[in-house]
Amino acid sequence: xxxxxxxxxxxxLGLASTAAAGAMISMVLTNPMELASRIAEHEYGAVxxxxxxxxxxxxxxxxxxx
Numbered sequence: 001x002x003x004x005x006x007x008x009x010x011x012x013l014g015l016a017s018t019a020a021a022g023a024m025i026s027m028v029l030t031n032p033m034e035l036a037s038r039i040a041e042h043e044y045g046a047v048x049x050x051x052x053x054x055x056x057x058x059x060x061x062x063x064x065x066x
Contacts, residue, residue, distance in 0.1 A: 020051055
């Protein structure tokens with residue numbers, strides 16, 4: 001694998017992890033009790049779906065302006 005491909009993969013993974021962290025922080029700030037109860041009940045799938053839903057919402061708003 002060339003260095004260029006490795007750097008591009010690193011950039012994509014960095015952007016994805018930054019977006020996921022931003023979505024999680026947004027959910028913690030807007031609805032902390034529901035998120036805490038989901039994690040306490042070990043419903044990690046629901047938390048992951050909420051993060052994906054948040055990211056899709058952000059993408060939808062971003063694409064509306066393009």
